[in-house]
Amino acid sequence: MSTQLTTPTDRQSTEALARSKGEPNWLVALRGQAAELTATLPWPKPEKVKIERWNLTAVGQYEATAAVSSISELPQTVQELIAEGTENLLVQKNTGAVWSKLSSELADKGVIFTDLETAVKEHSELVEKYLFQAIKFDEDKLTALNAALWNGGVFVYVPKNVEVELPLQAVLYNDKAEATFAPHILIVAEDNSRVTYVDSTVTVKDAVTEAFTHPSLVEVFVKPGAQVRFGSVHSLGESGVDLSLRRAVVDRDGRIEWIIGDLNDGNTVSDTKSVLVGHGSTSDTKVISVGQHKQQMSLTTQAVHFGKSSDSNMITRAVMRDSASAIINGVTKIEHGATKANGVQAEKVLMLSSKARGDANPILLIDEDDVTAGHAASVGQVNPEQVYYLMSRGITKPDAERLIIHGFLAPVVSEVPVEAVRDQLNRLLERKLEG
Amino acid sequence: MSTKFVIDGLKAEIEGKEILKGINLEIKGGEIHAIMGPNGTGKSTLASALMGHPKYEVTGGSVSLDGEDVLEMEVDERARAGMFLAMQYPSEIPGVTNSDFLRSAINARREEGNEISLIKFIRQMEGKMKELEMNPEFAHRYLNEGFSGGEKKRNEILQMMLLDPKLVILDEIDSGLDIDALRIVAEGVNAMRSEERGFLIITHYQRLLDYITPDHVHVMMQGRIVKSGGPELAQRLEKEGYDWVKEELGITDETVGQA
Ligand SMILES: Nc1ncnc2c1ncn2[C@@H]1O[C@H](COP(=O)(O)OP(=O)(O)OP(=O)(O)O)[C@@H](O)[C@H]1O
Ligand SMILES: [Mg+2]
Numbered sequence: 001m002s003t004q005l006t007t008p009t010d011r012q013s014t015e016a017l018a019r020s021k022g023e024p025n026w027l028v029a030l031r032g033q034a035a036e037l038t039a040t041l042p043w044p045k046p047e048k049v050k051i052e053r054w055n056l057t058a059v060g061q062y063e064a065t066a067a068v069s070s071i072s073e074l075p076q077t078v079q080e081l082i083a084e085g086t087e088n089l090l091v092q093k094n095t096g097a098v099w100s101k102l103s104s105e106l107a108d109k110g111v112i113f114t115d116l117e118t119a120v121k122e123h124s125e126l127v128e129k130y131l132f133q134a135i136k137f138d139e140d141k142l143t144a145l146n147a148a149l150w151n152g153g154v155f156v157y158v159p160k161n162v163e164v165e166l167p168l169q170a171v172l173y174n175d176k177a178e179a180t181f182a183p184h185i186l187i188v189a190e191d192n193s194r195v196t197y198v199d200s201t202v203t204v205k206d207a208v209t210e211a212f213t214h215p216s217l218v219e220v221f222v223k224p225g226a227q228v229r230f231g232s233v234h235s236l237g238e239s240g241v242d243l244s245l246r247r248a249v250v251d252r253d254g255r256i257e258w259i260i261g262d263l264n265d266g267n268t269v270s271d272t273k274s275v276l277v278g279h280g281s282t283s284d285t286k287v288i289s290v291g292q293h294k295q296q297m298s299l300t301t302q303a304v305h306f307g308k309s310s311d312s313n314m315i316t317r318a319v320m321r322d323s324a325s326a327i328i329n330g331v332t333k334i335e336h337g338a339t340k341a342n343g344v345q346a347e348k349v350l351m352l353s354s355k356a357r358g359d360a361n362p363i364l365l366i367d368e369d370d371v372t373a374g375h376a377a378s379v380g381q382v383n384p385e386q387v388y389y390l391m392s393r394g395i396t397k398p399d400a401e402r403l404i405i406h407g408f409l410a411p412v413v414s415e416v417p418v419e420a421v422r423d424q425l426n427r428l429l430e431r432k433l434e435g
Numbered sequence: 436m437s438t439k440f441v442i443d444g445l446k447a448e449i450e451g452k453e454i455l456k457g458i459n460l461e462i463k464g465g466e467i468h469a470i471m472g473p474n475g476t477g478k479s480t481l482a483s484a485l486m487g488h489p490k491y492e493v494t495g496g497s498v499s500l501d502g503e504d505v506l507e508m509e510v511d512e513r514a515r516a517g518m519f520l521a522m523q524y525p526s527e528i529p530g531v532t533n534s535d536f537l538r539s540a541i542n543a544r545r546e547e548g549n550e551i552s553l554i555k556f557i558r559q560m561e562g563k564m565k566e567l568e569m570n571p572e573f574a575h576r577y578l579n580e581g582f583s584g585g586e587k588k589r590n591e592i593l594q595m596m597l598l599d600p601k602l603v604i605l606d607e608i609d610s611g612l613d614i615d616a617l618r619i620v621a622e623g624v625n626a627m628r629s630e631e632r633g634f635l636i637i638t639h640y641q642r643l644l645d646y647i648t649p650d651h652v653h654v655m656m657q658g659r660i661v662k663s664g665g666p667e668l669a670q671r672l673e674k675e676g677y678d679w680v681k682e683e684l685g686i687t688d689e690t691v692g693q694a
Contacts, residue, residue, distance in 0.1 A: 383526075384489060385526050386526045386527075386528050388488055388489060388510060388526075389522070389525065389526035389528070390528070390536070390539075390540075391509070391510040391511040391514065392486050392487075392510055392511075392513075392514055392519075392520055392522075393514055393519075393536075393540040393543070393594060393598065394511055394514035394515045394540050394543040394544055394598065395511060395514075395539050395540055395543045396511050396543065397509070397511065399539060399543070400511075403528070403531050403535070403536065403539060404528060404530075404531065406530065406531070407528055407529055407530025407531035407577070407578075408529070408530055409530065410529075410530030410531070410577075411529075411530060
C-alpha cells in the first residue's frame with residue numbers, strides 16, 4: 001500500500017527547507033536522498049502488528065518555533081516535568097527547540113547539550129560522524145521519514161573521562177497536530193565518560209485532537225569504558241501514533257542502560273536495541289507499558305552480541321486493560337565469536353481484562369556455543385492468592401489489586417533517574433490504571 | 436466488651452470435596468486454644484475458611500465474632516472486624532515494599548483523612564521490628580519476596596503486632612523457625628496476650644506450647660475436632676503420637692477428603 005504524506009517529502013522541497021535553515025551540505029544531501037526514499041521504502045514490519053492499517057500519514061508541516069524567555073511561559077504540563085532548579089534542560093515544542101541550557105561548569109568541561117539543529121551548525125563535523133550511523137537512514141520508511149523530516153532534536157556529547165553527575169533532561173512536547181513532531185536524539189559518550197539523559201515526550205492533551213504521527217529516532221554511541229543511562233517516558237495523546245526506534249552501539253567495557261516508559265494513549269511501536277560490539281560491553285534494558293481502550297502496541301527489546309564476554313539483560317512489563325493489545329518481543333542475538341557472552345530476557349504481561357491481548361515472544365538466536373542465555377515469559381492475571389493475602393490484612397479488593405499492579409511495574413519505576421520524571425511516571429500510571 | 440468468637444457446626448468444601456465436617460469451637464478474649472492433628476486433617480482448611488479464602492466454600496454452620504456474622508463478610512471486612520490469620524504459606528508480593536503494605540493495612544482500618552502519619556507509622560514499625568529482632572532492611576524489601584521460611588513467619592507476627600487484632604489464628608507459626616526465632620516469636624505472641632484478644636494456634640509440636648501455654652488443646656481428625664483437653668493433652672500427644680487417640684475413637688484413616 002502506498003501512503004500519501006501530508007508533508008511534501010519530495011527531494012526538492014526537503015532540500016530547500018534544509019538549505020533555508022542553513023544546514024550543512026552533507027545534511028541537505030542526506031535529507032534529500034531520504035525524502036526520495038520515503039516514497040519507495042516499506043514501513044517496518046513488527047511481528048503480528050499491522051501498522052500499515054494505522055494512520056501514519058499525519059506527519060504535519062514544518063513551522064518555525066520561537067524560543068521562550070522563561071520556563072514559566074511553557075504549558076503547565078511541561079513545567080511540572082522539569083526537575084527543580086535544573087541547569088541542564090532542553091525543551092522542544094513541535095518542530096523546534098524553545099529552551100536550551102547547559103551549566104557553564106559542564107560547558108567548560110567540553111560537554112555539549114543542545115538541540116540537534118543547532119549542533120549540526122555549530123559542530124557539523126562531529127555530528128556528521130555519528131548521525132545515522134547507528135540507525136541507517138535507508139532502513140525503512142520510518143528511518144527515511146525521520147531523516148527527511150527531523151527537526152529540533154537533541155545532541156549530547158561527553159568528552160573523554162568526563163563524568164556528568166546530574167542528569168541532562170529534555171522535554172519534547174507537541175500542542176498541535178498540524179506541526180511536524182519528529183525528534184532525533186543523538187548521544188555520544190567518549191571513552192570512560194559517564195552521563196545520564198532523561199526525556200519526557202508528551203502531548204499537551206487537550207490541545208491536540210487531530211491525528212498525528214511521531215517518527216522518532218534515538219542513536220547512542222557508547223565508547224570504550226563509557227556509561228550511558230538513557231531514561232525516556234512517552235505519553236503522547238490518543239490521536240497520535242508513536243513510532244520510536246532506539247539504538248545504542250556499545251564499545252569495549254562500555255555500558256548502556258535503557259529505562260523506557262511507553263505510556264502513550266495511542267498506538268505505539270517502540271523498539272529499543274543494544275548492539276554490543278566491544279568485548280565486555282554490557283546492556284540493561286527495562287521497559288514498562290500500560291495499554292488501555294483500543295490501543296495497539298508493539299514493544300520490542302533487542303540485544304545483539306558481537307563482543308566476547310558481553311552481557312545483556314532485558315525486562316519488559318506490560319499491564320493490559322480494556323481491549324488493548326500488545327505484542328512484546330524480546331530478541332537476544334549472539335553472533336559467532338561472542339564467546340562467554342550472556343544474554344537474559346524476561347517479558348511479563350498482566351492482563352486486567354478478558355478482551356485485552358498480550359503476547360510475549362522471547363526469541364534467542366545463538367550462533368556461538370560458549371555462551372549462556374536465558375529467557376522467561378509470562379502472561380497472566382492478577383494472582384487471586386495475592387489479592388486474598390492483602391485482603392486478609394484488611395485492605396480492600398481494589399486497593400489490593402492496585403498495590404499488586406503497581407508492584408508489578410515497580411522495578412522499572414524505581415529506576416527512573418529524575419524525581420520529577422519518576423513522579424510523572426507515577427501520575428501516568430495512576431491515571432492509566434485507574435482511569 | 437470482651438471478645439467472643441463462636442464457630443458452630445462449620446462445614447466447608449473445596450472443589451466439591453467436603454473437608455470440614457462440622458466444627459464447634461468457642462474462643463473468649465484472653466483464651467489460647469491450640470489445635471493439633473496429623474497432616475491433612477483439615478487444620479489449615481479451618482483457618483482459611485474462617486478468614487474467607489475464596490477457594491473454600493462454606494456449606495453449613497455459622498461463625499460469629501462479638502455477635503457479628505463473620506461468614507457474611509468479605510475477607511477484608513473480616514480483617515477489619517478484628518480477625519487475623521498468620522498463614523502457613525504467606526504469599527510473596529513483588530514490587531510492594533513491606534512498609535507500604537503495612538501502612539496500607541493500618542490505614543485500611545482508619546477513616547479517610549485520618550491516615551496514620553508517616554513518622555508515627557515508622558516509629559511503630561521500627562519498634563515492633565526491633566522486638567522481633569528483624570533487620571530494619573526488611574521494611575524496604577518487597578513483601579515476603581525471597582524471605583526465608585523463618586523470615587516470613589516473623590513478618591506474619593510483625594503484621595499481627597501492628598494490626599492489633601481481636602482474634603488471632605496462627606497456622607504453624609513455628610514451622611521453619613530456628614530455636615531463637617521460636618522464642619522471639621513466642622514472646623511476641625505472649626506480649627499480645629490480653630483479655631481483649633483470643634488465639635487459635637495450629638501447631639504440630641509441643642515446643643511452641645512450652646512457650647505459649649494454651650488453655651485448651653483440641654485434636655483434629657477427619658475434618659472434625661475429635662478430642663479436647665487441657666495443656667496435658669498436647670504433652671501426651673508429643674510423647675505418644677496420635678495412635679492412642681485413633682484407637683480410642685476407632686479411627687483408621689484420620690485424613691479427610693482423600694476420596
Ligand atoms: N486447595 C486445595 N485443593 C485441593 N485439596 C485441598 C486444598 N486445600 C486442602 N485440600 C485438601 O484438604 C485436606 C486438608 O488439608 P489441610 O491443608 O486443611 O490439612 P492440614 O491439617 O492443615 O495439614 P498439615 O498439617 O499438613 O498442614 C487435604 O487432603 C488437602 O489435600
Ligand atoms: Mg496446614
